[in-house]
Amino acid sequence: MDDATLSGTGRSELVAERQAPTFVSVGEPIGPDRALDNQSSGSGSAEASRRWRTVWRVHFYAGVLALPVLVLLSLTGLVILYTESIDNGFGGNLRRVVPAGELVNLDAQREAVETAFPDLRVTGVITPRGDGRATQFSMTSDDENFRDVFVNPYSGEVLGSVVQGSGIVGLANRLHGTLNNESITVPLPMPSAILGEGPAFASVPVGEIAIEIFSCWGLVLAITGIYLWWPRKAGTGKPLFVPRLARLRKGGRARWRDLHAVPGIAFAGILIFFVSTGLPWSAYWGDNWDTVSSEITPAPAFEEPASTLARTGDLDRFGNRIDWAVRDVPVPASNPVGGGLGHGGHSGGGPGASDSGAVSAGTGRPRTLSLQQVTEIARVEGMQRGYSVALPIDSTEDATSPLYGSFVLADPWPARLDQSAYVYVDQFSGRTLARKTPFDEGTLGLATSFGIQTHMGTQFGLVNRIAMTGGCLLLLWMAFTAVVMWWKRRPRGKVGLPRRPANVALPRALKVSAAAMGIVYPLWGASALAMVGIDRFVIRRMGRLRRAFGMR
DSSP: OOTTTTOOOOSSHHHHHHTHHHHOSSSOOOOOOGGGGGSOTTOHHHHHHHHHHHHHHHHHHHHHHHHHHHHHHHHHHHHHHTHHHHHHHHHHHHHBOOOOSSOOOHHHHHHHHHHHOTTSEEEEEEOOSSTTBOEEEEEEOTTOOOEEEEEOTTTOOEEEEEETTOHHHHHHHHHHHHTTOOSOEEEEEOGGGGGTOSOSEEEEEHHHHHHHHHHHHHHHHHHHHHHHHSOSSTTOOOOSSSOOHHHHHHOHHHHHHHHHHHHHHHHHHHHHHHHHHHGGGSTTHHHHHHHHHHHHSOOOOOSSOEEEEEEGGGGOSSSSSSOGGGTTOEEEOOOTTOOSOOGGGOOTTSTTOOOTTOBOTTTOSBOOOOHHHHHHHHHHHTOOTTOEEEOOOOBOSSTTSOBOOEEEEEOOSSOOGGGOOEEEEETTTOOEEEEEOGGGSOHHHHHHHHHHHHHTTOTTHHHHHHHHHHHHHHHHHHHHHHHHHHHHHSOTTSOOOOOOOSSOOOOHHHHHHHHHHHHHSHHHHHHHHHHHHHHHHTGGGOHHHHHHTTOO
16 A cells, blocks of 8 residues: 555645655655646646546545545454354353263253253264364254254263354354344345346345455555556666655654655455455355356256255354355255265265164155264265254155155364365265365366455464464554555545545556456445445535535
């Protein structure tokens, strides 16, 4: 970002413009002056001045729009990066146990949970991620009262429960994804419907719309910051990537300009990465991108018939355990009279398989696998420690044509791509109906998953987490220095908004970039057009607003 980033005018508008050469910490001093606006457009210096001041103004307002949301995303992102440590710190008595001998049968643990919470039913289980870790059962009621119940796997003792998604981590996830508001939705047209896939309209939470729009203004902040920082003239002798020592010793506004501009160029790249790898999770752009990427580079379809009852993403209520690549994958249906070989070569007589002819008492249907049998299948499939098991979702209301889902085994998420697998198991025979990994997706889907796992700080281990932590902290630093510069430059008693050039002149490269962004990110494009309309038909026609926004 440039040193003028997010700053207002100086002690007077005229002084502010004449000081503009000092704003550019690198490159050619432009020296915009009030008189330049009255010069002919053929003047190179006047044209350069108008371009620079126009970009600076766009950069300022992009920061006003984007930084509050980006700061929130940075703070909540730090919480999400260290979810395990925070959970252990605030709920260690539930999540940690003392290792003591052999593990209790998983079905016995389930019975203990159902006895302790008779009004709830088990919907899934997360197996211990390591020695000394508790088993975590997911439970719900008919009115969708979700709870996580923890069990000592060495004794079968129920340790306690928490409301699912409660606590600081749950709040951080909701703020990070929807601004903690999923109830208010707006129907929006889906551009991906042009491909003949998906609905023409979708109800999108207002919180997700806001995050998507303001995150895209963060891209504008980064792009215009790079433009303002970019050297205008070779051989100026000004360092590009380190603050100038003379300015640091001098103090005042000059010090803060360098402390903002120099880290800003690294921040711009990190911000572009954060936004581009985070938006695939959004309800609007992410769903459209999922459809488009699947059409361009499709993934192989299941050979087994799919259940119409659930997608894989439906098994996760809070977006922190299901990989993006499989969230729209339909859960395969189980066959109550099936047998034979499934994917991976596991037959009905393999580990954990049940006799498909055995009938559960009182139900008239084949007996479902026990959880302990499912764990045997997970061992054969090579699931990572801490894998989860989602119980089948069935529909037997139509006795003539019942629908049966399957067990879904999922490696812990987030994790490296090579440690992310989803295995779908027939609930009656124990056959492996399908196995999905990010590498089974199309090229664009795989690339998206790679970006997301890096965004989550897991793809490259500890180094990745440190880098993402540094990115979040750098974002907070940029916001802080921007506010300091604005405060120091604003005239006393005024807001200090930057003046608008008489003739706005955006560089052609930025015009092309804006047009491309409006196509790729339609919600941002609509917001940009709305701002242009407000500027043209509201602010310019009201004298008080014109003066407040630095217009003549």
